[in-house]
Amino acid sequence: MATPHCTSQDFAYRGMYIPKDTVVVLNCYTLHHNEERYPDASVFNPDRYLGDDLSCVESAKLANVMERDHWTFGAGRRICPGLPVAERELWLAISRLLWSFTFHALPEEPISLEEYEGLSGRTPMPFKLNVIPRVGSLHSILQNQDEISLTF
Structure with missing residues (x-):
């Protein structure tokens, strides 16, 4: 899990209402074990990163989040400086x-x-x-x- 944050206003996400001041957390574990992104995600396989020549910073800037190498340092404007x-x-x-x-x-x-x-x-x-x-x-x-x- 990443660092918890509070929502600054009410909003809806995928049909769910999330009120202002709700604690939200980027679930890094689930993202790192996404079978669509990482087939056999629970298997230790460092070879899946071969050919990934981007730095963490370059990867974090990718428009398509499914192309990121990891979310360990968070995401978006709250990413770890x-x-x-x-x-x-x-x-x-x-x-x-x-x-x-x-x-x-x-x-x-x-x-x-x-x-x-x-x-x-x-x-x-x-x-x-x-x-x-x-x-x-x-x-x-x-x-x-x-x-x-x-x-x-």
């Missing part, structure tokens, strides 16, 4: 982690892709991983980068 920063930060964090380490599930503790914490369905259940540095000298490389960043 930090989306471009978040997209860059996520790319940097994930690319550095994948460059630095290999990640393996523990055989005795399989990771469930179906279970989530909370009401919004956004947070996976806690799980343990075996995290292995890709380079033997990773500690000194990272320490050197830390020292370089402090010189600015």
Whole structure:
């Protein structure tokens, strides 16, 4: 679920009357699991995004909402203004982690892709991983980068 908002005036949507001050929420979970948009939506399949070369910002600006890659940051005039920063930060964090380490599930503790914490369905259940540095000298490389960043 996205951030709740209140309607500023009475209006009708698909024949339903929605009075002023009604709390409305963009249901991201339902949008992300729409079988018309994503066949086999409940199956983990990152390949469905191959060929999607748009950034989050470019995708959010598409006139046809069914062509958007995701609704995680909301929609319309209330879309998260930090989306471009978040997209860059996520790319940097994930690319550095994948460059630095290999990640393996523990055989005795399989990771469930179906279970989530909370009401919004956004947070996976806690799980343990075996995290292995890709380079033997990773500690000194990272320490050197830390020292370089402090010189600015």
